Amino acid sequence: MVQNQLERKKPLLRKVYTSKKRLSKKKEDFEGPHSLHGPLELPSTGQNIGVNEIAESQREPSLVVPFVKNSCLWSAVEEMNVFKEFPQQPHFLPLQQEYPRTLQGGMAFGLMVAFDLFVRSISKSSIADNEGSFEEEKSTLSALKINGFDVQCFERLLDELIKVKFEYSKHLEEKSAVQRQKQQTMNSLSQNDSLLCEIDNDIAELEKKLGLLRQKGQLIEKEKEHDEEKLSRLNVVESNIEQALDVHTLQFNGILAEVKQKRLT
Structure with a gap:
């Protein structure tokens, strides 16, 4: 922990101005039999060492990058606030094998700017952002990491953000x-x-x-x-x-009976 803090206080990305002879010598060292993407063999011990080990060794005060920082913009990018808040000493070693020397400085410059953009982007990220944007940020971190940027804290941060984002998306679906x-x-x-x-x-x-x-x-x-x-x-x-009617009938019959009786007498 103390060593890391000391390393963060070392000068950022020392500018290297060398003669053609020294450039030629470095070219032999970097492009010669020691591949930056394969294990290197230490001359004294015969022990193999990989790119990560080289990156750690390059975090010394005598930091050397495989190109000349001859752009006038390098001083400006190195003075960005992001590199004061998060000091970096990238080695840019993979660029030597992936790009010609004429492009290495520009690609390295682009990675420096990419780090600044990454920090700005991650600080402005929202939980509403889609998952793809977080995966893109992981890809950016991977590219920065293999070139010697110290991104461990951002990797942990991004993993936590992705984890929370996953739970958020799950509950959003629910x-x-x-x-x-x-x-x-x-x-x-x-x-x-x-x-x-x-x-x-x-x-x-x-x-x-x-x-x-x-x-x-x-x-x-x-x-x-x-x-x-x-x-x-x-x-x-x-x-x-x-x-x-009954009375009348009786009366009528009574009258008839009287008539009949008189006739008989």
């Missing part, structure tokens, strides 16, 4: 599913409300008809009572008439 179910339920409630309203209207219509029928029944009931009373009176009248 929320969408719940909202769809809510919408379906609300649609069902609305449909049932409409059906109940129709049924209530039908019931009201039936109750109205039932009220009219009851009124009609009451009128008929009154007419029935009136007819019953009238029938009762007519029965009395009829009974009186029948009695009168």
Whole structure:
């Protein structure tokens, strides 16, 4: 931990201005039998050492990069605030094997700018960003890391962000599913409300008809009572008439009986 803090306080990206002879010598060292992407053999011990080990060795004060920083913009990019907040000593060793010498400085410059853009981008990232943007940031970190940038803290940060983003996306999908179910339920409630309203209207219509029928029944009931009373009176009248008829019949028969009796005498 103490060693890392000391390393962060060392000068950033020392400019290297060498003669053609020294450039030629470095070219032999970097492009010769020691491949930057394969293991290097230490002359004194015969021990193999990889790119990562070379990167650590290049974090010394005598940092050497495989190109000449002859652009006037290098001093400006090295003075960016991001390199004060996060000191870097990239070695840019893979560039020697991937690009010709004339392009190495420009590619390295681009990586320096890419680091600044990465820090700006990650600081402005939002949980609403799509997963692809975080994967792109991981690819950027990978490219920076193999060129000697110290990005461990950003790797941990990005892993945590991706983890939280994954959980957020999962719960966002669950929320969408719940909202769809809510919408379906609300649609069902609305449909049932409409059906109940129709049924209530039908019931009201039936109750109205039932009220009219009851009124009609009451009128008929009154007419029935009136007819019953009238029938009762007519029965009395009829009974009186029948009695009168019986009396008249008796009277008539009595008269006939008197006539017959006189004729016989």
